Amino acid sequence: MNMRLAGFRDSLPPRALVIGAATAVVVAALTALSAPAPADDDEALKAGEVSHSKNVNRVGHVPKRSPLSDFNSDIAFHGDYAYGGNYSGFTIFDIAKPRKPQIVSQVLCPGGQGDVSVSPDGNLLFLSVDYERTNNTCNSESASPTDERVWEGMRIFDISDPSAPEYVGAVRTSCGSHTHTMIPDDAGESIYLYVSSYGPSKGFTNCKPPHDSISVIDVPLDDPGSASVVSTPRLFPGGGGPGTSGCHDITAYPDRNIAAGACMGDGILMNIADPVHPKVIDRIQDENFAFYHSATFSNHATKVVFTDELGGGGAPVCNEETGPKHGADAIYDVTGAGKKRELAFRSYFKIPRYQQDTENCVAHNGALIPVKGRDVMVQSWYQGGVSIWDFTDSSKPREIGYWERGPISDDTLEVGGSWSAYYYNGYVYSSDITEGLDVLNVRGLRSAKRVEWDVFNGQTQYQYPE
Template sequence: MTLSQDPRTRRRRLGVAAAAAGLLAALLTTAPASATPDPGDSPAAGQRVSQSEAAEVRGAIADGEIPGQDEIVHSANIEHLTNVPKDALPGYNTDLAFQGRYAYAGNYDGFRIFDISNPKAPRTVAQVLCPGSQNDVSVSGNLLFLSTDSSRSDNSCASTTQPATEKSSWEGMKIFDISDKANPKYVAAVETACGSHTHTLVPERRDVYIYVSSYSPSATFPDCQPPHDGISVIKVPRKAPEKAAVVGFPVLFPGEGPDGGGNPGAPTNPGVSKTTGCHDLTVLPSKDLAAGACMGDGILFSIKDPEHPKVIDRVQDNVNFAFWHSATFNQRADKVVFTDELGGGGAATCNAAIGPDRGADGIYDITGRGDHRKLVFRSYYKIPRYQADTENCVAHNGSLIPVKGRDLMVQAWYQGGISVWDFTDSAHPHEIAYFERGPLTTDTLQVAGSWSAYYYNGYIYSNDISKGFDVLKLHDRRTDSARRVHLPELNVQTQPEYFD
């Protein structure tokens, strides 16, 4: 079905029952405890919705206003090539990285390596069992990096969950040698304060720097003490990765008091997360720039000296943004797209109760030069289809589509599916393609859907939390030229220079 024919863009009732039940009030007055659910080693149980909400979901399906349970729908310009279901790793699927003909897919239970030389038939090369939330993954040369953001009994892949209140508990970065793709070898581990929720590579010739994002300290956590107002910087010698170590903890939010100088959150700013660290950072090495999504704050900073990043500008949105989740530069580095993960990724926020400006993307222009550059808000973007109250849906991970002279992006929205959109005019973004599945269930809100959707060498790859690994292809004159751009490696949070 084409976008113009999609009846769901005209629906305005979905979510009304949720508002009546108090969901909207709860989302507006409380900050998410974490950016994504952390079920430990196994998926969390679903939350049963009210009878009226379940009836509304079934009615919307019967009326053809949303897809049927698990039904796949998409715009005419996207082709779904294949799906590879989860196999030996039953946990939530998470982030993706790419290198040559390989895709690396994170999972709460470890990671999986696919041979994608034939995108229509990806082949599993290896599955590595190494439990630890959320196993954010990236690659550089012969090294693979894996984030651990759940308190473990030790740094091995045989560890078990253990309270963060115990000093012996471990969280941080794991490093693997992937010279032999079929047999990755675990070579090093580096403990970091408050663990590693996500990480970002700043690759240099001799070394790799890793910016580690983590948050939510507590006076009761020996290895995660407040104020946790910065990021951990790890230096990894390429020729001796076993010598990887933390080389600094730059403070990004200086301030007096036990909480540092970030957004104070509630009660000062109701519904906004208190800033106690960063969720995700994106770097643009060719421009020595980085953008940080840091809970209650968005920041722009210089990475000319990778061990000592310098904040250039900082913005807040205390009206519509609850949790600054991730950031993406456009190709000219004169815009940044920030995402708001309202509800922590586990709530139904793509409905009439929440509206178009919350749980959305915020598009900011970068004005000025050098250390005087500023982030200037232009608009919000949110998918134009309402989702059911049993579908967790909110802005999540995406990447640029390399089309010269245009700002195009593909993005995951959990059970909202995958959206391809144009923000060339930063004040008037619009969708040009989409792919989604219908609700996983009609009576229970379960965490599912696309965690990450990235464009790599002519195809869109999506790691669906519950359904597995999807491959899609765009057929659109606006994106056709991107097929000529081929990269040897892609870690989306380390943005490449697509064009000179």
């Protein structure tokens, strides 16, 4: 969610933390003793609380629980575990039985956004901090952006024991970390994190203009506590598009040495053969886009889907007045080869159902479903729910399934809905901002069921077999 742009950043109440991360884990783990709420789409459907296509239904649910009462955000996966980000920390879920997910532990560590990723071996979790804090620990407090002691950036946790995560280090980055992208090095000795952030101001201590770069963090796997920034590549040395002052998110495809950046007023294609020094090879701007938010490659990296987070995630733009080309996805073919690759626009996609004006709804986080011979994606649309859509023909995308709750309120606009939706080993997992974790079953995509991942981070793509 685009907190800086939407103006939520200063309106949210300050967060005070009085217990450390280790204590929070012990306290929160006790909640796992209670059973998850039942997932009964049929009853919810009768009550008018849920609508869905015939091929999609909810089969599991875990409601959000104290002490993580803030917004839920992104999700990552490793083995039988899902890791749910929250503006105040993260939750680890046991999903060995996807229809009966259970909370294993929770870490209370406030910092805003809470974008998460997990290392390929499942031992490390990375957590983005986008709000100014008094220091880098979980015991920090909110700070003014003009305070000299202000800290924001990346926190690193050891999650080798999912029931007792341990804080192992942190790295300060310019303008903090709104999101980040994990890229393993070829030697298996380090992990690189591409840190995206934006929103500079001359008066800010840690976020001054011009902010035309990302931060690249090197995390040595044998000593993650010594992680540090090793480069700050400038992506827009001549200035970006209107309003561009950093990137919101980057999706990397390491096997293809390519990445796509969603950078406010610009969409970019990068060569990441040298991951410490990525190079921009093409840049696009779309007059119908308000804010380049995220990107997804097709399996063979011949296409890129960019999302437009019109209204910063807090506005109702899935309506007739806004239309089909704003707050939507834009599909591009990748033409050419090597350093001569370019992005060629083909079409827009937006969910084909109008939402109420009390529902924040816009294109948000999603990723591919590994369907043989087709390009199929699952995607969150906040209160527009979860959409499954096919862009095999990049000029004629079409929705093939969906699941959504009704509005939080029929009278007032309240921010909520699905933040991230990803397919992982047979099921779609959706992180709902206010409601918790939903598990969805999608029928009719049999080939996807045969693809098993050991690890899944939405912004780090790997080619699946076809």
